[in-house]
Amino acid sequence: MRETVRAELEQEFARRRAENERVEAGRRREIAEGYPEIEALIRKREQLVFGTMRKILSRRAEEEDLPERMRELSQEIRRKLVESGLPENYLEPVCRCARCGDTGYVGEPVREMCGCMKEAMQALVRKENGLEVNERESFETFDASILSEELLPGDRISQKQLMLIIRKRCEDWANTYPAGRIRNLLLTGPSGLGKTFLMRSIARRLGERGIDVLLLSAYRMFQTARSAYMTNDEEPEALVGPEVLMIDDLGSEPLMQNVTVEQLFLVVNRRMELGKATVMSTNLQLNEFKQRYTERVASRMTDVVHSCVLTLKGPDLRDRERQA
Numbered sequence: 001m002r003e004t005v006r007a008e009l010e011q012e013f014a015r016r017r018a019e020n021e022r023v024e025a026g027r028r029r030e031i032a033e034g035y036p037e038i039e040a041l042i043r044k045r046e047q048l049v050f051g052t053m054r055k056i057l058s059r060r061a062e063e064e065d066l067p068e069r070m071r072e073l074s075q076e077i078r079r080k081l082v083e084s085g086l087p088e089n090y091l092e093p094v095c096r097c098a099r100c101g102d103t104g105y106v107g108e109p110v111r112e113m114c115g116c117m118k119e120a121m122q123a124l125v126r127k128e129n130g131l132e133v134n135e136r137e138s139f140e141t142f143d144a145s146i147l148s149e150e151l152l153p154g155d156r157i158s159q160k161q162l163m164l165i166i167r168k169r170c171e172d173w174a175n176t177y178p179a180g181r182i183r184n185l186l187l188t189g190p191s192g193l194g195k196t197f198l199m200r201s202i203a204r205r206l207g208e209r210g211i212d213v214l215l216l217s218a219y220r221m222f223q224t225a226r227s228a229y230m231t232n233d234e235e236p237e238a239l240v241g242p243e244v245l246m247i248d249d250l251g252s253e254p255l256m257q258n259v260t261v262e263q264l265f266l267v268v269n270r271r272m273e274l275g276k277a278t279v280m281s282t283n284l285q286l287n288e289f290k291q292r293y294t295e296r297v298a299s300r301m302t303d304v305v306h307s308c309v310l311t312l313k314g315p316d317l318r319d320r321e322r323q324a
């Protein structure tokens, strides 16, 4: 993990803990000011603890039945809270993640990152890549109702039927990867048909399954490849490392003849050698794709054994959304 990401994560979790403390203090104040009966019980519980401690320190008493009496008092406090229309855990420590208490780490003696921090880290990385996967974009929120039911020109199915088939292929793939022989997906079709939505849905599902996925725009992908190239890094770890690399909107990046194509080929080829998956989306038609990135790249992304090409067709969905 990069140092900047680590620092930002630590900050984010410190913010979460500070927010928890603020909420706890607010609730404590609310009780002290508005619920004298409960407040009295809390004080009693405090005195019980301090009183017993004093006795123990001055050796005037054994620990007595402190735990039992504490439990009784706590139970009474919870009962009073509920009677007052508040949740029974209203005065317990507040945290978003019960597993780690918002520290971000779990495990003794080997400390490892809690799931909530891993999730925050993935979100941060996605944000850095300029492709934040937001709540609205997932297979679950996919809305087929905006799709046309008219038959596609020269086709026997409608845009809606086609999209539902493609969506299912994508979802099945994201659910079962790395099982199955298909390593590469190539989503093609004019802009505004939902390719980016599908890309983000795939990335989201893979992420939920704990698979190391990197989704980035073609522009960022070539930036990364170029800076690796500058430092004589033949094999850019950032692009070869992830189990699934997803490149959105290929064809939109500025083409530097030879360099761009060569970099893309090196990445795709190396990933295939390692048995890792590459998913791409492009506005280009297949023959244009071949022309721009050469046969070498195209053949790897379209080879029938390891790859699957999914072509979206139909009217621009953004126009429909605007009309609706």
Ligand SMILES: [Zn+2]
Pocket: 097, 098, 099, 100, 101, 102, 103, 104, 105, 114, 115, 116, 117
């Ligand atoms: Zn956690």
